[in-house]
Amino acid sequence: METAQPRHLIVTVYGLYARGAGGWMSVARLISLMADLGVDQAAVRSSISRLKRRGMLQALRQGGAAGYELSEEGLAILKEGDRRIFRQERATLADGWLLAVFSVPESERYKRHLLRSQLTRLGFGTTAPGVWIAPAHLSEATEDMLRRLDLSGYADLFHSKHLAFGDLAEKVRRWWDLDQLEHLYNEFVQAHRAEHASDDREAFVKYVRLLTDWRRLPYLDPGLPAELLPDDWVGIKAADLFFTLQAQLAVPAERHAVTSS
Numbered sequence: 001m002e003t004a005q006p007r008h009l010i011v012t013v014y015g016l017y018a019r020g021a022g023g024w025m026s027v028a029r030l031i032s033l034m035a036d037l038g039v040d041q042a043a044v045r046s047s048i049s050r051l052k053r054r055g056m057l058q059a060l061r062q063g064g065a066a067g068y069e070l071s072e073e074g075l076a077i078l079k080e081g082d083r084r085i086f087r088q089e090r091a092t093l094a095d096g097w098l099l100a101v102f103s104v105p106e107s108e109r110y111k112r113h114l115l116r117s118q119l120t121r122l123g124f125g126t127t128a129p130g131v132w133i134a135p136a137h138l139s140e141a142t143e144d145m146l147r148r149l150d151l152s153g154y155a156d157l158f159h160s161k162h163l164a165f166g167d168l169a170e171k172v173r174r175w176w177d178l179d180q181l182e183h184l185y186n187e188f189v190q191a192h193r194a195e196h197a198s199d200d201r202e203a204f205v206k207y208v209r210l211l212t213d214w215r216r217l218p219y220l221d222p223g224l225p226a227e228l229l230p231d232d233w234v235g236i237k238a239a240d241l242f243f244t245l246q247a248q249l250a251v252p253a254e255r256h257a258v259t260s261s
Contacts, residue, residue, distance in 0.1 A: 017254070
């Protein structure tokens with residue numbers, strides 16, 4: 001797999017180890033943890049600046065110590081991410097589909113781009129221009145996103161059922177580019193199948209990298225019905241591997257993160 005970028009590792013570290021402290025972490029502690037991950041101070045500071053510009057983090061001093069806390073938007077994004085990353089939720093055909101249809105005036109093109117990017121991030125596929133589709137279990141997350149970003153006035157959501165025509169499994173393969181998704185799952189399995197940690201620090205390094213590599217995949221694969229997936233779908237194997245390693249690494253990784261200065 002491609003090496004995770006420092007800002008993605010920082011988001012993982014904040015998601016795992018800062019929210020228990022109200023979303024704040026000192027600069028000293030962050031630099032120490034990132035050094036364990038092989039990221040130098042210059043890269044940490046550059047990545048923090050990018051995350052500030054994107055509205056994920058904001059500067060805050062506590063007890064005389066310089067640090068950064070997750071913004072309200074950052075906390076909301078991570079909370080929504082928890083529902084996707086740490087839950088193995090797979091739809092069935094009987095659940096039906098969620099259709100999102102939107103229309104945004106040309107004068108508000110930036111909102112059109114935002115809407116498209118957010119639907120993609122939630123795991124929607126596209127059936128036609130302006131018509132997006134996802135398993136119905138994503139309805140709550142989609143409604144929350146539209147309200148949070150003040151986009152609800154541009155979209156309509158429908159709970160639907162596929163009646164006809166053609167091979168639905170083949171359509172799903174196109175709507176979600178399952179060939180590319182299969183490739184990404186295989187890369188994940190190859191990168192992490194032999195994981196073993198000899199101490200807490202190594203568990204921390206492996207767990208942060210594991211979670212950083214994993215967390216984008218549940219968004220690309222929104223839990224499509226097994227009936228529509230290829231036989232021996234590698235996504236199931238990848239999910240089993242992730243949750244097995246999480247059970248092994250999470251506790252020792254947290255011990256290291258808590259004791260790091």
